[in-house]
Amino acid sequence: MNITVTVNGTEHSADVEPRRLLVDFIRYTLKLTGTHIGCDTTSCGVCTVLVDGTPVKSCTMFAVQANGRSITTVEGLKQNGSLAPIQEAFKEHHGLQCGFCTPAMMLVGTALIAENPDPTEDDVRWAISGNLCRCTGYVNIVKSIQAAATATREGASS
């Protein structure tokens, strides 16, 4: 089936088998390997991408379902060639250890901040509760997302 999907602002058309998973379409068809595959069973959340701004687990959606939709992957976070506030914050606050869960954590953080510009620690922990970090580096992930929220607020008001 022929589908057209906008990924990080660029339109892509491709012929895909209906059973092609969205994560594999992103990784193998579009060659955007920032989106990772972890458990492949809807548990770990490392394959999270934003579909029309909403976080979804791309191992549990077929590419054909994304036809006509707009997707953001980690590669789409940077703005005008420089790091987005969420990326700066993860770098600054050491919000990653091995880095495997990081793309998903940053996307979930981005969606959270869009909805709640000043999230409490509880809000952040709740929002990322569908995403596992096997390094268990949650403390700094939470700090990073809160710092990104602060930076985003300050950026918006300046």
Add this chain to the structure above:
Amino acid sequence: MYPAKFDYLAPESLEEALSILSERGNEVKILAGGQSLIPMMKLRFARPSTLMDINRLPGIDGLERSNGDITIGALVRHNDVVKSDVAKANHTVASAAPWVADPIVRNLGTVAGSLAHHDPEGDWASVMLACGAEVALTSSGGERTLPITEFLVDMFATSCRPDEMVTKVRVPAHSSRGGGNYQKLERKVGDYATVGVATSLELGDDGKIASAGIALTSVYAHNLKVGEAEEVLKGEAPDEDLFAEAGRIAAAACDPTSDTRGSAQYKRHIVDVFTQRGLAESLEIAQEGGS
């Protein structure tokens, strides 16, 4: 992991979807949120030859209040319920929504889909059993409404015919003398319930219990409505002893299995505790005026 091959259909109107179901409903599986169905297809427990994606159908994503009921359209996501003020009109529904799956799964998974899938360890079926919900089934021949007790048949089985789809779930709103609650014990976010208990109470003008609902998750072969405990509560003045009796009955009615989530004995004990706790929470809401 990849599912077996299937044909994919994405109708753009309800009429089109229903005509597909009337022609070839036997081979079609409906895809709403897909958060249970797709994992099952990947494990090849489910091998539908045709998948009909209903996500492009207009007009079935409403979460509304009408005539004392909350109506939940087929495409209402768990997270829509979490965020909705309308859903707060039923306290059991509002209490359960944040405990379904995890935040990301809740963005796609649907309430109606969860009921239609009828995983015996799903949370929503218990909520709907406790609250006396109804399910609207639509085919090209028209619509029929079934009480949840008739809709749910057994694990992974419902009364939905191959030519029908679930279009709405109707749940009675609580009155200002009503309250409800969902207690869920889970090992981690996103896991099935180790034990879940849904409760709902309506008090009469005299402060006695006019009606009660209790249903259990993950401690029987399917979601279990505990009619005997509901009957014991009805017409009585609510107090701790009465709730303790309901807890004992619920614990005796369930039939949990020992597994990685806990021993049968432990789960039975939790059913007892959660039933009492849920009823107490429901009562508190009811006595505070349903707010």
